[in-house]
Amino acid sequence: MAAAASSSCTLRGVGAVASAKPRSAAAPAARSARVAAAAKGPARGRLVARNAVAVTPRRMRRPRRLDPSQAALREGLIEEMKSDPTVCVMGEDVGHYGGSYKVTKGLAEMFGDLRVLDTPIAENSFTGMGIGAAMKGLRPIVEGMNMGFLLLAYNQISNNCGMLHYTSGGQFKIPVVIRGPGGVGRQLGAEHSQRLESYFQSIPGLQMVACSTPYNAKGLMKAAIRSENPVVLFEHVLLYNLKEKIPDEEYICCLEVAEMVRPGEHVTILTYSRMRYHVMQAAKTLVNKGYDPEVIDIRSLKPFDLHTIGNSIKKTHRVLIVEECMRTGGIGASLRSAIIDNFWDYLDAPIMCLSSQDVPTPYAGTLEDATVVQPAQIVAAVEQICQ
């Protein structure tokens, strides 16, 4: 993290060709203006620019208790709602029902019905409402009961959420967080097993992150709420009950930074969300077979953290991407293209990408398992790359 970004590595957008302008060239004058402005502004919702080293999760972590993911998300929500009165939640059944996956349980009692708004089933409109409220100065969090339902709100997310800051010449900002569970669950059927990462990735102006552990769920939730840009936070239906010890003290995770899960030497495995667990399972097998995979949870789906990814590729020279979205036009496809554009010279083998099959997710359990990538396939792929 502390190393200066190499000139062939760019963080601007997905798949962008290497640009000559390194990140640190941001005008210092602009920063001090922001510092001065922030000194006057209210406590939260104001970002102050400082130049310091990002603290790694491992050093920071002083585990105190065991939290499932949905509780971690809820904690992040509560902390932000307490510190900034403009943060509000809207979605179906988020209030008195407590949320379909219990992420917003108890919030309506704490913050009232207006701040934790139960909406009718009208995704297009309440997403639009959230965006309009953001234009007027609130910081709404729009929950899609299932990510797949947000397809109904695609127009609002694409045209109004992503583009308004640009088309208004910078006048309006849309600090909205759009979140919800997606991914293939346990036999939920095709329409409830959607992965929308690939649909949203080309919307300009949007940022996308995917959480995978209670620790990064809370951190990313807080960062997304504080960000001035619209952020889509992808959660996964099967990861809500994962337990992990997370710190009591306050922390946030950078939205654009990938997480090093397991350092290694032989191959870089890039993954996100639930596939991280399949990869780690495969990693156990691989270690027994004598391989040393480096596993990175990319977390930031737009923009990619090409800095961390690049450093890893320069070390291992082999890349495997394991993702849950579809093969066609998926995150893996963009990532592969970005890696080829930027790190071609460092590759010793073709980049392999394991994705879900291009089929609607079937109901039958065996077929559903065959749709997504399984650990055995990951092991086979690594063996093939490392030949």
Next chain:
Amino acid sequence: MLLMRRFETAADSLYKSKLIRGFCHLYDGQEAVAVGMESALTRRDAIITAYRDHCLYLARGGDPVSAFAELMGRAGGCARGKGGSMHFYKRDANFFGGHGIVGAQVPLGCGVAFAQRYRKEGTVTFDLYGDGAANQGQLFEALNMAALWKLPVVLVCENNHYGMGTAEWKASKSPAYYKRGDYVPGLKVDGMDVLAVKQACKFAKEHVLAKGPIILEMDTYRYHGHSMSDPGSTYRTRDEIAGIRQERDPIERVRKLLLAHDFATTQELKDMEKEIRKEVDAAIAKAKESPMPDPSELFTNVYVNDCGLESFGVDRKVVRTVLP
């Protein structure tokens, strides 16, 4: 209204001389709605509309120079040349644009009203849409939510009787748009009479702050076609257009009133028109001087502060996250 009429006429000729490209939707004929509404509101109230937004921008205090510059895609435009005709915004005057997708601005407007209620501002939002957009599902979704939560929003249907090329009776089973609210009351207003519009908007504002949303249907008319690529005569007769111009033109009506009550003489009104013509011509000249946007502008304003969250922890001294 004269300024708006002159502005739109000038925009028409600029479009024909290819200085304005793309889509250009002109508002002439409908000026009474913009002016009447603005006179009933304060700048703290919000207005949001669709793509026929030039005159709403001017009504909200927008500067004609920046408007022409935006239409011509220059850096001095109100959206820095990056929005175009359909994306005029003025944040300090609570004018929320300027939206290209039919009906998408209706939930946005309800969201603005939600924020006004959340913050207990005591202000209202006027959410404009057309007779074409009145058939959008998201309108009814937003209406339901606005009524449910008593949001301070006035939904204004600017009924100019044609949704692009489709007459209202061909598109809507019930063209009485003010009646479509069901549980939300509606008023039909003569949209060519600026004083009627003003009274209706005043009433609506008071009503909404006390009792929740209301629909105002403005019966108005546009002289131009839907946009500059539409001659406007394939789906309606020239006689119809000329007839409305003769009988219901908003500016003529005010002129007659002023003359009848001796508030002004014919000469004074003529002089006013000349002044405005000069003002608009000067604005166009000034806007033409504005340069094209710098190529680096392609990448600005995609994100706020670019990407990267720079933020403090609880003690406000230690950075917990920064982009390398």
